[in-house]
Amino acid sequence: xxxxxxxxxxxxxxxxxxxxxxxxxxxxxxxxxxxxxxxxxxxxxxxxxxxxxxxxxxxxxxxxxxxxxxxxxxxxxxxxxxxxxxxxxxxxxxxxxxxxxxxxxxxxxxxxxxxxxxxxxxxxxxxxxxxxxxxxxxxxxxxxxxxxxxxxxxxxxxxxxxxxxxxxxxxxxxxxxxxxxxxxxxxxxxxxxxxxxxxxxxxxxxxxxxxxxxxxxxxxxxxxxxxxxxxxxxxxxxxxxxxxxxxxxxxxxxxxxxxxxxxxxxxxxxxxxxxxxxxxxxxxxxxxxxxxxxxxxxxxxxxxxxxxxxxxxxxxxxxxxxxxxxxxxxxx
Amino acid sequence: xxxxxxxxxxxxxxxxxxxxxxxxxxxxxxxxxxxxxxxxxxxxxxxxxxxxxxxxxxxxxxxxxxxxxxxxxxxxxxxxxxxxxxxxxxxxxxxxxxxxxxxxxxxxxxxxxxxxxxxxxxxxxxxxxxxxxxxxxxxxxxxxxxxxxxxxxxxxxxxxxxxxxxxxxxxxxxxxxxxxxxxxxxxxxxxxxxxxxxxxxxxxxxxxxxxxxxxxxxxxxxxxxxxxxxxxxxxxxxxxxxxxxxxxxxxxxxxxxxxxxxxxxxxxxxxxxxxxxxxxxxxx
Amino acid sequence: xxxxxxxxxxxxxxxxxxxxxxxxxxxxxxxxxxxxxxxxxxxxxxxxxxxxxxxxxxxxxxxxxxxxxxxxxxxxxxxxxxxxxxxxxxxxxxxxxxxxxxxxxxxxxxxxxxxxxxxxxxxxxxxxxxxxxxxxxxxxxxxxxxxxxxxxxxxxxxxxxxxxxxxxxxxxxxxxxxxxxxxxxxxxxxxxxxxxxxxxxxxxxxxxxxxxxxxxxxxxxxxxxxxxxxxxxxxxxxxxxxxxxxxxxxxxxxxxxxxxxxxxxxxxxxxxxxxxxxxxxxxxxxxxxxxxxxxxxxxxxxxxxxxxxxxxxxxxxxxxxxxxxxxxxxxxxxxxxxx
Numbered sequence: 001x002x003x004x005x006x007x008x009x010x011x012x013x014x015x016x017x018x019x020x021x022x023x024x025x026x027x028x029x030x031x032x033x034x035x036x037x038x039x040x041x042x043x044x045x046x047x048x049x050x051x052x053x054x055x056x057x058x059x060x061x062x063x064x065x066x067x068x069x070x071x072x073x074x075x076x077x078x079x080x081x082x083x084x085x086x087x088x089x090x091x092x093x094x095x096x097x098x099x100x101x102x103x104x105x106x107x108x109x110x111x112x113x114x115x116x117x118x119x120x121x122x123x124x125x126x127x128x129x130x131x132x133x134x135x136x137x138x139x140x141x142x143x144x145x146x147x148x149x150x151x152x153x154x155x156x157x158x159x160x161x162x163x164x165x166x167x168x169x170x171x172x173x174x175x176x177x178x179x180x181x182x183x184x185x186x187x188x189x190x191x192x193x194x195x196x197x198x199x200x201x202x203x204x205x206x207x208x209x210x211x212x213x214x215x216x217x218x219x220x221x222x223x224x225x226x227x228x229x230x231x232x233x234x235x236x237x238x239x240x241x242x243x244x245x246x247x248x249x250x251x252x253x254x255x256x257x258x259x260x261x262x263x264x265x266x267x268x269x270x271x272x273x274x275x276x277x278x279x280x281x282x283x284x285x286x287x288x289x290x291x292x293x294x295x296x297x298x299x300x301x302x303x304x305x306x307x308x309x310x311x312x313x314x315x316x317x318x319x320x321x322x323x324x325x326x327x328x329x330x331x332x
Numbered sequence: 333x334x335x336x337x338x339x340x341x342x343x344x345x346x347x348x349x350x351x352x353x354x355x356x357x358x359x360x361x362x363x364x365x366x367x368x369x370x371x372x373x374x375x376x377x378x379x380x381x382x383x384x385x386x387x388x389x390x391x392x393x394x395x396x397x398x399x400x401x402x403x404x405x406x407x408x409x410x411x412x413x414x415x416x417x418x419x420x421x422x423x424x425x426x427x428x429x430x431x432x433x434x435x436x437x438x439x440x441x442x443x444x445x446x447x448x449x450x451x452x453x454x455x456x457x458x459x460x461x462x463x464x465x466x467x468x469x470x471x472x473x474x475x476x477x478x479x480x481x482x483x484x485x486x487x488x489x490x491x492x493x494x495x496x497x498x499x500x501x502x503x504x505x506x507x508x509x510x511x512x513x514x515x516x517x518x519x520x521x522x523x524x525x526x527x528x529x530x531x532x533x534x535x536x537x538x539x540x541x542x543x544x545x546x547x548x549x550x551x552x553x554x555x556x557x558x559x560x561x562x563x564x565x566x567x568x569x570x571x572x573x574x575x576x577x578x579x580x581x582x583x584x585x586x587x588x589x590x591x592x593x594x595x596x597x598x599x600x601x602x603x604x605x606x607x608x609x610x611x612x613x614x615x616x
Numbered sequence: 617x618x619x620x621x622x623x624x625x626x627x628x629x630x631x632x633x634x635x636x637x638x639x640x641x642x643x644x645x646x647x648x649x650x651x652x653x654x655x656x657x658x659x660x661x662x663x664x665x666x667x668x669x670x671x672x673x674x675x676x677x678x679x680x681x682x683x684x685x686x687x688x689x690x691x692x693x694x695x696x697x698x699x700x701x702x703x704x705x706x707x708x709x710x711x712x713x714x715x716x717x718x719x720x721x722x723x724x725x726x727x728x729x730x731x732x733x734x735x736x737x738x739x740x741x742x743x744x745x746x747x748x749x750x751x752x753x754x755x756x757x758x759x760x761x762x763x764x765x766x767x768x769x770x771x772x773x774x775x776x777x778x779x780x781x782x783x784x785x786x787x788x789x790x791x792x793x794x795x796x797x798x799x800x801x802x803x804x805x806x807x808x809x810x811x812x813x814x815x816x817x818x819x820x821x822x823x824x825x826x827x828x829x830x831x832x833x834x835x836x837x838x839x840x841x842x843x844x845x846x847x848x849x850x851x852x853x854x855x856x857x858x859x860x861x862x863x864x865x866x867x868x869x870x871x872x873x874x875x876x877x878x879x880x881x882x883x884x885x886x887x888x889x890x891x892x893x894x895x896x897x898x899x900x901x902x903x904x905x906x907x908x909x910x911x912x913x914x915x916x917x918x919x920x921x922x923x924x925x926x927x928x929x930x931x932x933x934x935x936x937x938x939x940x941x942x943x944x945x946x947x948x949x950x951x952x953x954x955x
Contacts, residue, residue: 023456031472130679139353142604146597148548148568150555151589154575158582208720214675215715216735216784217708227723234725249463256556267464268556271471283468287459306725306768 006302006312013295017288021077024287026070028280033066073280082284083277085270092281095266100285102172102262106254107247109178110186114247115240118190119233122197126232127224129202137194144191150253153184157257170259181258185250189243196239200232207231234305241297245290347609354605360598368415375408379565388581400570400584401577409565410591416566417592420481420550420559421599425542427485429535432492439493440500451497454490462487466549470558477566480559484549488542495538537610540603544596551592567592622791622824623649623672628686630667630676637896641667643848645686646922649792654818654825656835656856658871659845662892665828668845669794671696672826673713674703690792709739712785713794717801718777722769728780729755729765735787754783758813775806782814789821796828811838832871836860844868847893847903854929864925864936866908902934910935 040056057063076083082092125137157180161169167176204210205228213223252264259265263282270278302308348354367374376396383403391398397406439450457465469483551568553559560566562573567588574584630642642664649655657665670676672688674695688695690711695703715721723731732751737744752762758779769777778798785793795814799807815838818825827839835842835856842859844852844867852865863869870888890907893899899906901916908915912934920932 019452020456020459023453024460027456028468031469034472142597142600143593146544146548146600147593148551148555148571148589148596150552151571151585151592154571154578154585155589158578158585162579208715208717209723211675212715212721212781212784213723213734215673215707215713217704217706217738218734219704227726231723231725245461246463247461249461249465249467252464252467253552253556264464268467268471271468279468283460283464286461286464290461291459307770310768310771 003312006299009302009312010295010299013298017291020287020291021284022074024284025073025077025280028283029066029070029073032274032276032279077284082281085278086275087273092277095278096263096281096285099261099263099266102260103248103251103255103264106178106181106185106260106262107244107251109182110189110247111240111244113182113186114190114193114243117186118193119197119236121190122194122199123201123224123229123232125194125198126201126205134198137198141191141194144187145195147187149184149188149250150257152187153180153254153257156180156184172258172260177258181254181260184257185247185254188250189247192243193236193239197232197236200235201228204228204232234301237297237301237304241294244293244297248286248290344606344609348605351605351608353601354609357598357601357603357605360594361602364414364418364595364598367411368418371411371415375405375411377405377408379409379412380404380563381408397587398583400573401581406584406587409570410567410587412565413567413570413588414591414595416477416560416564417547417551417568417595420477420484420554420566421543421547421595423481424484424488424546424550425539427481428488428542428546429492429539431485431489433496433535435489436493436496437500440497447497451494454493457487458490463549463552466553467556467558470553475558475561477560477564480550480553483553483558484546488546492538492542496535499534537603537607540599540606544599544603547592547596547599620651621648622651622653622690623647624687624689625668625672626687626689628668628671628688629684630664630671631682631684632677632680633682634680639895640898641848641895642671643898645845645848645850647843647850647853649824649826651791651824652819652822653841654815654827654839656839656842657826657828657845658830658832658835658842660830660892662895663845664848665845666796667848669713669796669826669828672792673707673711673794674698674700675707675713705739708735708785708790709788710790711792711794712788712790713796714778714781714785714798716797718774718781719801721781722777724769726768727766728769728772729767732780732784732787735784739788751783751787754787755780757786757817758783774802775810778802778806778810779813782810782817786817786821786823789823791824793818793823793825794828795825797830798827799834800829800831807834814838832875844871847898848895849903849932850930851904851933852929852931854926858926858929862926862929864929864931865904865933866910866935867904870907902932 040053040062044052044056073083080093082096084090085092085095088095121137121141125134128134157169160166160180167179168174169180171177172181205224207228210223210228213227214220218227248264251262252268254260255262255265256268263285267279267282267286269275270282302312348358381404383399386395386399386403387401389395389399389403395405395407397410399405400409435450435454439447460468465487466480466483469486470480473479473483550559551566551571554566554568555572557572560569562569570588571585574581574588578585625645625647628642628645629640632639632641645664645668647655647668657668659665667676667681670681671683672690672695676683683696686696690706695706698706722728729748729751732754733744733747736742736747736750740747742750748765752765755762755765760776760779760783764772769780772780782798798814799810802810811834814825817823827834829835839856841855842853843850844859844865846867852859852863852868859868860872863872867888873886874888876885888907893903893906899916901914901918902908902911902920905911905915914934918934920934920937922930922932923937924930925936
């Protein structure tokens, strides 16, 4: 039907993830290879003898050339097998599956907070340009963007956990434990969204079609919220996507500060202990997740903007829904 | 060409001066830079001088901001810390911009296969969230300031390269480049003398904003133990140390954090001001 | 046959306040428009023509725009005294405006037909279906097949977009249409079509039009009366015959002289020397004095008042006051060519 081009685009993007997988795994493997620190030695500890270390290296397959290990790993990936942790001896994939939901949850909650605070503030600032409210919000967002979010986290912990005792300072056993990490993570992204929304709104408000809408006699409220805002939000969709990706990275820090058993803290501890398979698996997983999010964002964007939609959804061959719409309109 | 540049520079400066926030930013940036450069002269004590008989001292005349858990003077550590934090911020940006300009220029100027291959490699790098990439590289290379700088520089290269490449692409096909080619000028010459100067303006803005982000990234890496190592004084590392004793001695967390925030805010204000001054059409 | 006066602008003054300066955009403009009449408002960029139109409709940019003096009497009411709510009822319904650039005048993410329907439903209490039908009629009226109702602006060419804009403006059958350089952004061949369409529709519907343009050819083919604007003032005003046969103001004469003449071979074009005065710093006497080849000593000192040499033809010029009595200023070759 009319969705052929869209499907082809999606498939092309998904296929594009393959080189990404290849590239990311290779780079990580290469980096791990090039650096000092022997996993076998680390695993066995100070008092291991050279023979024991050598034996462990054989078992872990560390003596084989890089290329062999690389292709072995890729083969495993296609089967869904990401190897076994050097330390816990557990299946990396299983570990990731247990841990990722925590990361996903904290990232989602903070994105939600960022969207619900950032975008309205941006709209408010844009509609009150030239007043102190606009200037105040610009300054406030600059403040928030300039603040390291781990510092903000510590301050929040000091006030709300230590002094007031409303929420725990560590861990997520109860639902209260999720509040501080999400808020801390969201502050920078909320400010970024506010700034971008403001600038996008200001650009739309200047446009001729907004003046045309006013000239038609439309109320200011409808002009701003129905005409300008809808147009302004379209480029914001892309920004939400990249902010989502950035927050995946920020989650690493948040999880470490608040002792959340997510994929981020897992990766960090694996890095320090040179647990190669875990590092490879997590980085790969993050990269794939990020690419998927970007793909979803792009799809939403092309569906929402009719100028782009018409490139993907055929104009000659109309979809069932469009045909129905047309016949309704024309039969009157 | 020269006189045109002078008036353009002069005009930019004039516009910048009018923006009060940007001027404040510039002043603060200069102050912080001076503090960092003259740290040995300004700091009353060396940053690693311990005095275990005088830990967690309250502010007094000998120690204007008190001491930390090893009896080291807080004020001195903050002053020395400005040096390390700025080194990280500026170093990352300098290195990252250098990588980015090189990669982006090659891709943008030569186009074709070279362009495609290079940009695909950049795409692979940018598929991993930036902070994660920093952490991975820094952790793998080993914890130190230099490695942290390298790690952050590498992870900011893709976006920098993309920016440069885009600017170059818009400039490359303009007539004056064709004219240069017509008189048989060589490629590097063309890139350096014709293309880069025109692509510079947006780069300056992006770079200034990046300094702020790099300082935060550097502090973040130090905070989790991957950047500046003890006993070096660096604001992020100081935050990490202060964290353990937050309950009783919150000021050890507040001081370095405020320093980071003021510095980054100043750079951001300056960057915003530069952007408005360089192209007033962009201002709303 | 004297038709009724629809719009009267009396001594209007409008300023824009920016951070640094005050821009005097309109400085004492008076106009009269009858029912069914098309008035051409001619002048260079910056003469204040768009400001006049926006002030009539009440859509000056806030907070910079300020009306400091004057009245705009429309259908017996002073528009400048009406509340925002009352003005909204008039906008789109009694007075409509179309803008210069059709590429950006339509909301890119809304269907073209729906944009017309919105205009209709704002001022008529009818059902959505009924409004859609009327929109489709409007589309047909401007020469667009009604099947194209659900399409988006980017699917139309520039000329067709402008037709949609015209359909939207005329959808509620307004008494007055303000057209701000509606054809400037279009190709020359499309210009003629769109102008013909406007002429045709406004005649059919009995709409009065203020047509803002810098093109004297457009004025000649479409307008019954002409107002020449310069530096925020109307320096000459009259019927199209008055202005083309007997231009009195040196600026008007200069406009005609600067038109290239196909029949006579000339080496150089004859522009009007100099530039319009800085609207933040207007001169004391006549605003055209510096560029005027016939400037006299009094011109720099005093502002010429409005002088009416023939019935319905007014001009602000000391020279004209003198010359008309001498009779030595009639017509120029260029203005005859245009007609």
